[in-house]
Amino acid sequence: xxxxxxxxxxxxxxxxxxxxxxxxxxxxxxxxxxxxxxxxxxxxxxxxxxxxxxxxxxxxxxxxxxxxxxxxxxxxxxxxxxxxxxxxxxxxxxxxxxxxxxxxxxxxxxxxxxxxxxxxxxxxxxxxxxxxxxxxxxxxxxxxxxxxxxxxxxxxxxxxxxxxxxxxxxxxxxxxxxxxxxxxxxxxxxxxxxxxxxxxxxxxxxxxxxxxxxxxxxxxxxxxxxxxxxxxxxxxxxxxxxxxxxxxxxxxxxxxxxxxxxxxxxxxxxxxxxxxxxxxxxxxxxxxxxxxxxxxxxxxxxxxxxxxxxxxxxxxx
Amino acid sequence: xxxxxxxxxxxxxxxxxxxxxxxxxxxxxxxxxxxxxxxxxxxxxxxxxxxxxxxxxxxxxxxxxxxxxxxxxxxxxxxxxxxxxxxxxxxxxxxxxxxxxxxxxxxxxxxxxxxxxxxxxxxxxxxxxxxxxxxxxxxxxxxxxxxxxxxxxxxxxxxxxxxxxxxxxxx
Amino acid sequence: xxxxxxxxxxxxxxxxxxxxxxxxxxxxxxxxxxxxxxxxxxxxxxxxxxxxxxxxxxxxxxxxxxxxxxxxxxxxxxxxxxxxxxxxxxxxxxxxxxxxxxxxxxxxxxxxxxxxxxxxxxxxxxxxxxxxxxxxxxxxxxxxxxxxxxxxxxxxxxxxxxxxxxxxxxxxxxxxxxxxxxxxxxxxxxxxxxxxxxxxxxxxxxxxxxxxxxxxxxxxxxxxxxxxxxxxxxxxxxxxxxxxxxxxxxxxxxxxxxxxxxxxxxxxxxxxxxxxxxxxxxxxxxxxxxxxxxxxxxxxxxxxxxxxxxxxxxxxxxxxxxxxxxxxxxxxxxxxxxxxxxxxxxxxxxxxxxxxxxxxxxxxxxxxxxxxxxxxxxxxxxxxxxxxxxxxxxxxxxxxxxxxxxxxxxxxxxxxxxxxxxxxxxxxx
Ligand code: NA
Ligand code: NA
Numbered sequence: 026x027x028x029x030x031x032x033x034x035x036x037x038x039x040x041x042x043x044x045x046x047x048x049x050x051x052x053x054x055x056x057x058x059x060x061x062x063x064x065x066x067x068x069x070x071x072x073x074x075x076x077x078x079x080x081x082x083x084x085x086x087x088x089x090x091x092x093x094x095x096x097x098x099x100x101x102x103x104x105x106x107x108x109x110x111x112x113x114x115x116x117x118x119x120x121x122x123x124x125x126x127x128x129x130x131x132x133x134x135x136x137x138x139x140x141x142x143x144x145x146x147x148x149x150x151x152x153x154x155x156x157x158x159x160x161x162x163x164x165x166x167x168x169x170x171x172x173x174x175x176x177x178x179x180x181x182x183x184x185x186x187x188x189x190x191x192x193x194x195x196x197x198x199x200x201x202x203x204x205x206x207x208x209x210x211x212x213x214x215x216x217x218x219x220x221x222x223x224x225x226x227x228x229x230x231x232x233x234x235x236x237x238x239x240x241x242x243x244x245x246x247x248x249x250x251x252x253x254x255x256x257x258x259x260x261x262x263x264x265x266x267x268x269x270x271x272x273x274x275x276x277x278x279x280x281x282x283x284x285x286x287x288x289x290x291x292x293x294x295x296x297x298x299x300x301x302x303x304x305x306x307x308x309x310x311x312x313x314x315x316x317x318x319x320x321x322x323x324x325x326x327x328x329x330x331x332x333x334x335x336x337x338x339x340x341x342x
Numbered sequence: 343x344x345x346x347x348x349x350x351x352x353x354x355x356x357x358x359x360x361x362x363x364x365x366x367x368x369x370x371x372x373x374x375x376x377x378x379x380x381x382x383x384x385x386x387x388x389x390x391x392x393x394x395x396x397x398x399x400x401x402x403x404x405x406x407x408x409x410x411x412x413x414x415x416x417x418x419x420x421x422x423x424x425x426x427x428x429x430x431x432x433x434x435x436x437x438x439x440x441x442x443x444x445x446x447x448x449x450x451x452x453x454x455x456x457x458x459x460x461x462x463x464x465x466x467x468x469x470x471x472x473x474x475x476x477x478x479x480x481x482x483x484x485x486x487x488x489x490x491x492x493x494x495x496x497x498x499x500x501x502x503x504x505x506x507x508x509x510x511x512x513x
Numbered sequence: 514x515x516x517x518x519x520x521x522x523x524x525x526x527x528x529x530x531x532x533x534x535x536x537x538x539x540x541x542x543x544x545x546x547x548x549x550x551x552x553x554x555x556x557x558x559x560x561x562x563x564x565x566x567x568x569x570x571x572x573x574x575x576x577x578x579x580x581x582x583x584x585x586x587x588x589x590x591x592x593x594x595x596x597x598x599x600x601x602x603x604x605x606x607x608x609x610x611x612x613x614x615x616x617x618x619x620x621x622x623x624x625x626x627x628x629x630x631x632x633x634x635x636x637x638x639x640x641x642x643x644x645x646x647x648x649x650x651x652x653x654x655x656x657x658x659x660x661x662x663x664x665x666x667x668x669x670x671x672x673x674x675x676x677x678x679x680x681x682x683x684x685x686x687x688x689x690x691x692x693x694x695x696x697x698x699x700x701x702x703x704x705x706x707x708x709x710x711x712x713x714x715x716x717x718x719x720x721x722x723x724x725x726x727x728x729x730x731x732x733x734x735x736x737x738x739x740x741x742x743x744x745x746x747x748x749x750x751x752x753x754x755x756x757x758x759x760x761x762x763x764x765x766x767x768x769x770x771x772x773x774x775x776x777x778x779x780x781x782x783x784x785x786x787x788x789x790x791x792x793x794x795x796x797x798x799x800x801x802x803x804x805x806x807x808x809x810x811x812x813x814x815x816x817x818x819x820x821x822x823x824x825x826x827x828x829x830x831x832x833x834x835x836x837x838x839x840x841x842x843x844x845x846x847x848x849x850x851x852x853x854x855x856x857x858x859x860x861x862x863x864x865x866x867x868x869x870x871x872x873x874x875x876x877x878x879x880x881x882x883x884x885x886x887x888x889x890x891x892x893x894x895x896x897x898x899x900x901x902x903x904x905x906x907x908x909x910x911x912x913x914x915x916x917x918x919x920x921x922x923x924x925x926x927x928x929x930x931x932x933x934x935x936x937x938x939x940x941x942x
Contacts, residue, residue: 037810072809072810074679075679076809077806077809077810078561078564078806079564082560082564085451085454085455085460085560085564086557086560088454088455088458089450089451089454089553089556089557089560090549090550090552090553090556091545091549091553091554091556091557103463104460104461104462104463105458105460143458143459143460144458175375175381180387180463180464181463182463182464185383194381195381195383196375196381197381197383197386197387197464198386198752199386199568199569199570200680204682205682205683205684205685205746205752206749206752208749208941209684209746209748209749210749211375211749211750211751211752354781354785357784357785357788358781358784358785358788360788361575361579361784361785361787361788362784364572364575365576365579365758365761368572368576368754368755368758369758369759369761369762371755371758372750372751372755372758372759376750386569389569389572390566390567390568390569390572391567393566393567393568393571393572393575393795394563394566394567396575396788396791396792396795397566397791397792397795397796397798397799398562398563398566398792398795398796398799399792400788400789400791400792400795401534401792401793401795401796401799403788403789403792404789404792404793404796407789409789409793410532410533410534410535410793410796412530412531412532412533416528416529416530417529417530428529428530431529432529432530432531432532435526435531435535435539436531436532436535438539439535439538439539439542442542442555443538443542443555443558443559443562444559444562446552446555447552447554447555447556447557447558447559447560448556448559450552450555450556450559451556451559451560451563454556472563473559473560473563475563476559476562476563
């Protein structure tokens with residue numbers, strides 16, 4: 026088997042999600058595709074559940090060269106590669122079809138390639154749904170309902186500015202402390218996508234989930250530039266083919282998991298609220314006005330808005 | 343050994359300031375939620391980065407005071423000459439680790455994060471500044487270990503003090 | 514190959530007396546060099562050392578250490594002893610109970626067994642010897658009961674466990690620690706009672722409600738710290754980590770403004786002592802985070818799981834094996850590195866068997882408490898012996914029956930999950 030091992034190129038991929046998560050399953054599918062398309066000459070070794078570090082740390086390991094691939098939230102990429110900041114803007118996409126059209130098109134390619142300046146080559150976007158507010162003891166129907174409430178946000182300036190501008194008090198807090206902080210009322214609520222709301226068991230504490238779908242922050246699959254350049258052209262092709270095959274499969278798995286998560290949290294007594302998104306969208310407009318000081322992002326937003334979809338007005342998931 | 347005392351003193355002052363800042367910072371985090379009613383956006387990150395500095399720089403201070411825990415069954419049973427040899431070996435191992443991992447690995451880490459222009463999410467400080475404590479602390483550990491290596495290598499000048507806990511050699 | 518390099522180099526380095534943190538660091542470095550190029554290997558380890566400390570929860574360690582230092586100098590220990598004495602001083606072996614109870618209280622509040630052993634042991638030994646107890650017996654009781662404070666919250670080592678386990682709720686762990694910690698303390702008391710009865714040790718003063726009430730009032734500000742810390746967490750005023758900083762503020766006010774036993778000019782030396790104590794733990798955490806990264810990278814935990822579950826997939830047998838391994842590990846290794854190294858290895862095994870990670874954390878810490886009192890590596894034993902001025906080999910004999918009692922408590926806690934999980938469940942975890 027030593028002989029065999031020498032012939033097989035093994036890429037180490039680490040990420041922070043647990044093995045029941047749809048994005049993890051998408052990457053397992055990618056691994057199978059890679060083995061198939063390369064005839065067993067290439068495979069992945071996947072390390073889930075933050076075994077090799079947090080998302081930010083894994084990105085550094087790619088730059089250092091001890092890890093080959095990782096999957097992180099686009100939000101974490103913000104402090105590595107500036108163009109990713111555009112994806113954290115609330116209500117950037119008209120709907121899912123628009124989002125996928127942008128990510129699959131030349132603009133998506135441009136954002137993924139921006140990482141190469143930082144020794145991180147983006148391979149694809151994985152769907153991570155939309156993030157919405159969940160509160161411990163009150164529903165959010167309009168931005169006014171957020172007034173003065175302590176909302177846990179990610180360590181991202183864009184996310185903090187968004188909650189601030191909607192009227193809430195953004196409270197940065199490590200994810201590990203969040204469950205008890207919600208339970209004991211250190212914070213009033215948080216925001217995340219349905220599968221994470223479900224798997225984190227925050228629904229045990231937070232009984233109101235308002236699907237305002239403010240940000241559609243995707244996940245990003247990356248490979249260290251040095252590792253990519255070491256691969257033969259043939260190996261690069263195999264890997265890209267496996268990646269491309271995994272994207273639609275992951276979207277299918279995501280939709281399935283999102284549906285199931287919403288069903289399960291409802292079963293656990295969570296009230297799902299479908300608020301009118303317009304007032305939220307209007308409230309965050311100043312974030313876009315402020316972008317005029319940042320020509321690169323401003324231009325990117327204009328081009329994203331200009332992207333047409335084949336089927337405008339397609340229903341949102 | 344006057345220089346050694348200066349190093350101890352400066353390091354001590356820096357650590358006391360860092361520790362005091364860290365305490366005030368976290369108390370402010372609680373206070374900002376209730377007194378000011380506006381959660382502070384940077385205290386969590388600042389506290390964590392201060393802890394990296396206190397822990398890593400403090401490790402150098404503790405190395406200088408020979409406070410790091412060790413199992414000393416073999417050293418205790420050794421003859422005086424054996425103790426001296428062991429002290430040489432132990433200090434050399436510590437020096438090699440501090441040099442390769444903390445100084446060389448640390449500088450490479452600082453270099454990569456500065457070169458790739460990586461900033462912290464909340465405070466926006468270059469992450470290289472946070473990691474800079476590694477090579478700094480590594481150099482201090484090397485310095486302290488070299489001092490204790492010299493004491494073991496030339497026992498005549500430091501009679502009887504090479505393995506006791508007194509960081510200040512008797513002159 | 515990698516696991517061989519890791520284990521062999523680690524054992525050799527430890528044996529020749531290289532400090533534990535550096536032994537961990539060097540053996541990790543050698544292991545990484547087997548499969549990664551040298552510069553990335555060094556840089557990765559450097560990154561792990563720094564990012565291992567990049568955790569808000571870890572801040573509780575310096576803060577509880579600082580609060581403990583302030584309590585040590587602020588006359589809080591003496592008041593706790595007086596209060597404990599008023600409660601149990603009248604029973605046969607009463608002073609031994611006082612020692613145990615005071616150690617439990619101080620260990621519970623300060624979160625540090627070493628602080629409890631030194632603060633209470635120094636005080637109690639002279640009194641116990643004066644009344645006819647042997648200093649060895651006194652020291653044995655002192656060191657073992659001091660370790661119960663690591664299970665009774667707040668507890669730094671439970672925070673370390675939470676970190677090593679990938680984020681088990683600290684609040685749940687804290688609540689889970691009460692009953693097992695008190696149970697272990699009771700078991701030590703039983704041994705002390707039998708011992709005192711057989712040796713006909715003197716009886717203390719008769720119980721007086723008025724006296725007890727007075728001593729309670731005097732100790733009240735110290736005891737209130739527990740209420741502030743745990744109450745503040747449960748009421749949602751602050752997180753478990755923030756509570757540690759609040760504890761610092763509380764003890765600072767208590768010892769400087771109320772008891773007036775700490776002056777402003779004492780603060781720099783107290784802070785520096787806190788930094789040194791903390792940094793020793795932090796370097797251990799940093800290098801062990803590096804080691805557990807290397808182990809994950811080489812899939813070592815999976816191999817161990819496979820081996821252990823191959824021996825038996827019976828929960829009772831596997832838990833017994835794990836407990837025996839941990840008891841053995843505790844003989845040679847301090848608690849923090851042991852928790853950091855063995856949590857990622859054993860937790861997947863017991864979770865596979867359906868064990869609650871909160872429960873396992875309590876079992877692991879309670880188990881390693883015993884190791885803190887055994888030579889050759891037993892920080893609490895060393896402190897207890899040095900304040901009691903007895904040699905380590907003399908303490909072994911009185912320690913043995915206490916160890917048996919602690920192991921009995923450990924078995925109960927291991928096989929009856931409700932002992933740990935009942936309280937967290939009451940609070941909705
Ligand atoms: Na405690
Ligand atoms: Na031991």
